[in-house]
Amino acid sequence: MPKIVDRxxxxxxxxxxxxxxxxxxxxxxxxLRNIADEAGLVVGSVRHYFTGHGDMLIFAMDELAGRIDGRVRGHAARLLGAASDAGERRAATEELLAEFLPLDDVRHEEAVLWLAFTTAARTRPELRPRADELQQGMHELLTRILTEARRAGALAEGLEVDTEALRLSALLDGLALQAVLWPDTVTPEAMRRVLRQHLTSLTGRG
Structure with missing residues (x-):
């Protein structure tokens, strides 16, 4: 019988x-050749599963985003479930945002990959729409978190949600970049400390 392959x-x-x-x-x-060799396949087999090199990279980007998104959704569910408890809500928010920081080996590799893909999207048109879509999704997530914080009375008066979402995104991106480039200096403990201090500043009670 012919071998059945799970596509x-x-x-x-x-x-x-x-x-x-x-x-x-x-x-x-x-x-394509290097990827085929790494996967233990011939180039023709890789071409059988993807329409081309760009399609393969886009699929990889989606796989990476999906792994992060799966963890984020779990934290988001806990955040919504803690709506009546300020302490639990703060902890759930921190853990959700921490998924975007290279705090362990898995997230460090994800940060390396994400930086590689998004940097390449600047000059590779086939990657740009997906990178833009994922960046917009990140902004919408942060906007929702801050909007819910405002609704719960946990956001300082006078803060503009859209601006704070951009500032928080820049903080996460900057920490991730520096941790990838200078891991001995920008440690997981340092990133946690900066994230906590930023979240405290958003409450106006720091």
């Missing part, structure tokens, strides 16, 4: 090969 499982295996090469060697080395 989506094979596509995810190729995405994992993309991640390993990008994390180890950089996106410029993520050619």
């Amino acid at each position: 989506e499982a094979r596509r995810r295996a190729v995405a994992d090969a993309v991640f390993r090469i990008v994390a180890r060697d950089g996106l410029e080395h993520a050619s």
Whole structure:
């Protein structure tokens, strides 16, 4: 009988090969041939599952975003469930936002990959729409968090939600970038401390 191949499982295996090469060697080395070798496939097999190199990278971006999104959704559910308890709400907010910081080996590799993809999107038109879409999704998430904080009376008077969402996004992106470039200086403890202080400043009670 012919061997039955799970198409989506094979596509995810190729995405994992993309991640390993990008994390180890950089996106410029993520050619179809290098990815095929990393995945233990021939180039023709990779082309069977993707329409081209750009399609493969877009799928990998979606896989990466999906992994982060799955964890974020869990924290979001806890945040909504803690609506009546200020302490629990603050802790749930911190843990949700921490998913975007390289606080452990898994999130550090994700940050490396995300920076590689989004930087490449500046000069690779096939990646730009997806990068823009994911950035917009991040802004909408932060806007919702801050809007809910305002509704619960946990946001300082006079703060403009859209501006604070941009400021919070810049903080998370900046911490992630510096932690990837200078991990010995920008440690998980330092990132936690900065995030906590920023959240406190948003309450106006620091």
